[in-house]
Amino acid sequence: MFEQTCADLTRAAIEQDQAAFGGLLQAVQGAAGTVPQAELTAGARQLAQGIERASLDQAAWLAVMSGALVENGADAQAPGVAVIGRLPDVTTGALAFADAWEKAGRGEPPDPERHEPSREIWEAVRPALGEGAGPAMEAWWSLPRFGMAAFTVLTFSPLVRASVPDRESLAAVVDRAAGHCEQLSWVGDLLRILEGERLLVLDRASGRGWTVVISGIGDNFQLHTLLAGELIRPGGLPGEPPDARWVASSRDQDVPPGTPPVVGRWNLVDANGEWIWNEGVPADIPQVGGTRVVVLDPPAYQRSWNPGRRFPMVPASVSIEAAYGPADLHDWWQRIKPATARPAS
Incomplete structure (x- = not known):
């Protein structure tokens, strides 16, 4: 009827x-x-x-x-x-x-x-x-x-x-x-939200890298938080893991009352060495040979931001599809430029 x-x-x-x-x-x-x-x-x-x-x-x-x-x-x-x-x-x-x-x-x-x-x-x-x-x-x-x-x-x-x-x-x-x-x-x-998009994430300090698959991410604040949740763990990168509430609210949960601001773990840059602004979106990250590349550098200064998602009704995810050692990434590292001292205007 x-x-x-x-x-x-x-x-x-x-x-x-x-x-x-x-x-x-x-x-x-x-x-x-x-x-x-x-x-x-x-x-x-x-x-x-x-x-x-x-x-x-x-x-x-x-x-x-x-x-x-x-x-x-x-x-x-x-x-x-x-x-x-x-x-x-x-x-x-x-x-x-x-x-x-x-x-x-x-x-x-x-x-x-x-x-x-x-x-x-x-x-x-x-x-x-x-x-x-x-x-x-x-x-x-x-x-x-x-x-x-x-x-x-x-x-x-x-x-x-x-x-x-x-x-x-x-x-x-x-x-x-x-x-x-x-x-x-x-x-x-x-x-501009990417679904099922593969990124190559490279850690400059260790030379390691990962192929990650992202979906539903509304901005690079959210990307940064979810990357930290996936990569800073036993067998991954060293450092203090992000607050579980930050990660959950960047995925699909509400922000619990009393949750402190998210503290950034890295300075994100692209393959050309230009800063990736947290205010931007993953679709802004330039491609190299059809692949968007995110390089993790030590933070230039402490950054913090509010937890949660730009679009509260849109669940998001970051998952690791493959992990690589420095030897696996030799050719990639030849193409990656040093980070610029200051962000591009």
Whole structure:
């Protein structure tokens, strides 16, 4: 029953059957909190077809509804791939609208949450956009709803995060559009989260190294903490192991009351000797021959930061896949530059 209602809603969206669309949308919304997870997933798959095929305006409503189903327990993969698949058109169209509005000398663009599309708005942007004025307006008014949906599916699904094509280009466009839409504020950062990514971690003092696999890490504070949890242990690197609460809250647990600040164990640098900022993300770390390289150096000064995750709903992991002695890494060490005395500006 629920799956059929979602299929009917999708059909109404694709066929632009406005008379049926509103009532069906309310029916799906009203039932979302009462049906089993399997039915929610089946319904979300139906909505995904509409997100892919309907006009942006109708697809945006389906995207929001699919996000609600995901929050209630539906698998996020099918609707998530559909939402992220439309995101380039939505963001580039919305940016085109904003640029045209600026060229028209109209000041701040109309708030899509407070204003309706109008003939006056269309006439303001048409000189710059021509026949593209209508699609750009549709993208502009769809942007907040797609922003909410994108945040939800990227938060709940590592498979969606892993499947994003050309993530840096999309994240860059999303970051620009976020200047006009607060619902996109965190979407660019979520797009940059790496899933199942292999890093080569090298310890300069001992010459040892490890291939580690990372997933769900929101920033390099979290990466630093989890690396310490994996590497500073018997048989690993010497030193005081990090507080277990730091590691657990960087993985998937809440931060217990009274947990002290995390204390950094190293200075992280890349293969070129440039500092890896804790405020950055693993996706920023440059690749050498297709591999991101992290070099562990003694700390230049004591660093501390708050425990926990940038995205509390996103669990993270670092696991050791292989360990190497200095002799195994001879060729790699020939390619690694000394650390710079000061961080790159």
